[in-house]
Amino acid sequence: MTDTRIFLSPPDVSDVERKLLLAAFDSNWVAPVGPDLDAFETQVAELVGVRHAVALASGTAALHLALVAAGVRRGDTVLVPSFTFAATANAVMYLGARPVFLDSTPQSWNVDPDLVAQELRARAGTGRLPRAVIAVDMYGQCADYQPLLDACDRYGVPLIEDAAEALGASYRGKPAGSFGLAGVLSFNGNKIITTGGGGMLLTDDRRVATTARHLATQAREPVAHYEHRVVGYNYRLSNLLAAVGRGQVQRLAEMIAARRQTARYYHEALGDLPGLTFMPVAPYGSPNWWLTSLLVDARKFGADRDQLLARLARHNIEARPAWKPMHLQPVFQDCVMRGGEVSADLFRRGLCLPSGSALTERDRERVVTAVREG
Structure with a gap:
């Protein structure tokens, strides 16, 4: 076998990312805080058209925190497409909740909005609505959000958009990642852009963004000593990786x-x-x-x-x-x-x-x- 290997979706990086990464390194901003992290969040928020963006260690971390912000707790149920990567369902399990899996539509391979509406209606009749619904933008194509949002709004159930694969896609002219209570992006090495890992939570809701940012930094209270009133997580993206992300967004x-x-x-x-x-x-x-x-x-x-x-x-x-x-x-x-x-x-x-x-x-x-x- 003489031909070089062709990979499915390898990282595509250039001198643009290299220069930004080295500049961040030379500035000594190598921790999960710094100007490149702030700039990366601003860039992506503007690109997607949302008010807030929180850069995190992975798309799974963003899903986890989005579910926390939606109020998902132990014993709750969350509607989840069956046809997806395991991270979508794993994040539900992290919280002690249970996914209820729904089939796809052959017209888009995304979750079937009719099944979502039927399941919400049936569960409303028993007084046991799910705490949240997750829709996934499969292989870079958006789910059908208008009927999904209509159904979720009818029953007061928050919708979370797993747009891990879909940055740059759109639904009726609106960018992927901008639907529902929160959107989630992944910057894994095989995604449309990469930071060598990482993810982002996107939202128009200041409370959701504040909650995610607080929990992602070990839920440390803003006092001189180390004070913690709830359990937090070490989920923030590093400034170095954010510098790579800035270059990727440019391209x-x-x-x-x-x-x-x-x-x-x-x-x-x-x-x-x-x-x-x-x-x-x-x-x-x-x-x-x-x-x-x-x-x-x-x-x-x-x-x-x-x-x-x-x-x-x-x-x-x-x-x-x-x-x-x-x-x-x-x-x-x-x-x-x-x-x-x-x-x-x-x-x-x-x-x-x-x-x-x-x-x-x-x-x-x-x-x-x-x-x-x-």
């Missing part, structure tokens, strides 16, 4: 354009193959094309999803199955699930192709050749 538009170009290339080069169906683009928004994903019909294509994954691996190309739904995960086997057929099928047939913003024309050609082989 966000070009990185989204590169991923969009890759998606267009795959659609044109593979769209004629029987048995391959790309993730639908919902008419209500614009995705950021974090990952180009498709479904494989083994009977029509001549190979199933796992055989195609193996074929790509033989060509030193990293691809991934679609998320395994939470209701099929052993750790959540005792949780309630509503529906499940759609998300189970997405997992069984779904595959994510290499989509990084630094992919070359040669990389894309190798991927297409491997998929078309045989």
Whole structure:
């Protein structure tokens, strides 16, 4: 095997980020406080169009604190899409609450708004409403927020937007991360932009931002000695990583354009193959094309999803199955699930192709050749 490995979604950093990182290092602002941290929060808040942003150690930490701010406590329930990464449900479990999993819609692969409305109506009838609802913007495409917000507002249940994969996407012209009580971003190494880890909580609610910032710094009270009245967490992002994030934000538009170009290339080069169906683009928004994903019909294509994954691996190309739904995960086997057929099928047939913003024309050609082989 002589070809270099093509990764699914590797970090894409440049001299812009390097210069900002070294400047932060030379300034000696290396702790989780400093001018780059403040500037990074301001940049992202302005980009998304929210009043407050709190930079944190991970997107999971942001989800955790958003749930705390929503009032989730031990014994509560939270409605969560089954088709998502485990972090969405893990954050609920951190608080001793229980996720209630809901199926996706095949039109967008996101949580089905009708199921959310039905579950809220049924639980309102028993006087046992969930404490919160989490929607996830799957693979960089926003969930359908208008019916979700209508349903949540009808019953007074806060909505939290897990936009970990969706920075730069939009729903009816409004940026991802700006919906509900709080939005959450991830800056993990494989995301649309990265700080080498990290995340951010976004909100228009000053109370939510103040709560998150306080809890993220070990809930230390503003007095000379170390005073703590509640349990806090060590969740703040470092100033050094924020400097990298500032550079990434400057390049966000070009990185989204590169991923969009890759998606267009795959659609044109593979769209004629029987048995391959790309993730639908919902008419209500614009995705950021974090990952180009498709479904494989083994009977029509001549190979199933796992055989195609193996074929790509033989060509030193990293691809991934679609998320395994939470209701099929052993750790959540005792949780309630509503529906499940759609998300189970997405997992069984779904595959994510290499989509990084630094992919070359040669990389894309190798991927297409491997998929078309045989």
